[in-house]
Amino acid sequence: MNQIPTDVCCLADYERHAQTILSEPTWAYLSGYSMDGFTHQRNRTKLDEVLVQQRILTESLGQGDCRQTLFGTELSMPLLIAPLAYQKLASSMGELGSVQAAAAQEVGFCLSTLASSTIEQVADVAPQSKRWFQLYCQPSLDDTLTLIRRAESSGYQAIVVTAxxxxxxxxxxxxxxxFELPDGVRAVNLDGLPQAAQGDSVFACWMGQAPDWQTLAWLREQTSLPILLKGVMHPADAKCAVELGIDGLIVSNHGGRVLDSQPATIEVLPAxxxxxGATLPVLLDSGIRRGSDIFKAIALGADAVLLGRxxxxxxxxxxxxxxxxxxRILRDELEATMALCGCATVQDINQDCLYTPF
Known part of the structure; x- marks a missing residue:
């Protein structure tokens, strides 16, 4: 069994150790970002600029906790593991190990379409897990529907459409x-499905096969599971999703891996x-590294966050x-932040918990 190094106290310590373990190409893939990394850096910079407001001598904190409920499912804290492709690049257990860890800590787990373990394997190894399925729409609607039906049959509780x-x-x-995927690591859930057409033009080839709002409307008609739209960075897109009956939003810039020179997710979250409105579930992705980051996201309007790299x-x-x-580190950090800011529950966290100049 792998042992946790004795000097690991926070998530940054795991990152430091991982860089010494992983091959250079794998490290470049896992930790990489688009172009010059401005979006990647800004996710952290803007989270760090949000300041919390300590409060003292608060009563009735002895019974506090950081539990959160999403779509009728209670989580031990407002967090899900983000949909991460090819987790067997990190260890032989890959997604099977991550979902077991999520179940043990009572947080959510989101399985990527590009997982290196199958939809069914992940469900079988952790049947009590709180799990969602992240969907990359396929060029064929029939193939897309096949993935949805497999997730439904395996007991996944929501569909996350990455846009x-x-x-x-x-x-x-x-x-x-x-970087190339090594032997034994592939997107096993796409086995047998046709590959996207290749070409030398972004517009004529890739964008010609990309999903659009009509695709999302079609998806809404195909399943009774909650659908969340991931990758929302503009209020107008958020409103369009709501009008189509989408059940939740994930504010995400893909951790800075797709489009560079975007704002940070924490910047656009309030808008x-x-x-x-106040009731639609909104989650925040990209840049979360501390329990205090989760606190800041909740204070600015999120119901939960996703944890990626x-x-x-x-x-x-x-x-x-x-x-x-x-x-568990994140939970301990979140609870400490809540206690020191006078919040007994996640519902107590709001913008008044953040520092603004007097």
Whole structure:
């Protein structure tokens, strides 16, 4: 069994160790970003600029907790593991280890279409897990529907439609390292499905096959599961999704891996919350590294957050045990932040918990 290094105290420690373990091409793929990395950097910079407001001598904190309920399912904290492709790049257990860690820590798990374990394997290894399926729409609607039906049959509780990556970002570090998927790691859920047509034009080839609002409307008609739209960065797009009956939004810039020079997700979150009202579930993705980041996201309008790259790093260092430890670190940090800011529950967290100049 993998052991957690004794000097791992926070998620950054897992990242530091992972870089020494993973091959250079794999590291370039997992940690890489689009073009110059401005979006990737801004996700962190803008989270760091949000300041929390400590409160003292608050009564009735002894019974506090950080539980959150989404679509009728209770989580131990407002967090899900993000849909991460090819997790077997990090360790042999890949998604099977991550979903077990998520179940042990009672948080959500979102399985990628591009997972290196099947929809069914993930469900079988952790039948009590709180799991969603992330959908990349396929060129064929029939193939897209096949993926949805497999997720429904395997007990997944929601569908997450990723809309912000119709094409891959221009990731120079990955190109320089010559990254290729190693033998034994592939998108197994797409086995037997036709590959997208190739070409030398983004518009004529890739964008000609990309989903659009009509695709989303069609998807809404195909399943009774909650559908969340991932990759929302503009209030107008948020409103369009609501008008189509979408059940939740994920504010995400794909961790800076697709389009560079975007704003940080924490910057656009308040406007998107204002656009859709107070009750629609809104989650925030990209840049989460501390429990205090989760607190800031909740204060600015999120109901929960997604955790991405740190799951890879923890998996590479210590397998499923590392992922579970990573999740527990975040819970402890979130609870400490809540207690010191006078919040007994997630519902107590609001913009008054953030510092604004007097």
């Amino acid at each position: 912000d990556a119709p094409i891959n970002g221009v990731r120079n570090a990955e190109q320089r390292a010559g 998107i919350r204002a656009a859709v 740190p799951v890879f790093y923890a998996q590479a260092v210590a397998g499923p045990l590392g992922v579970a430890h990573c999740l």
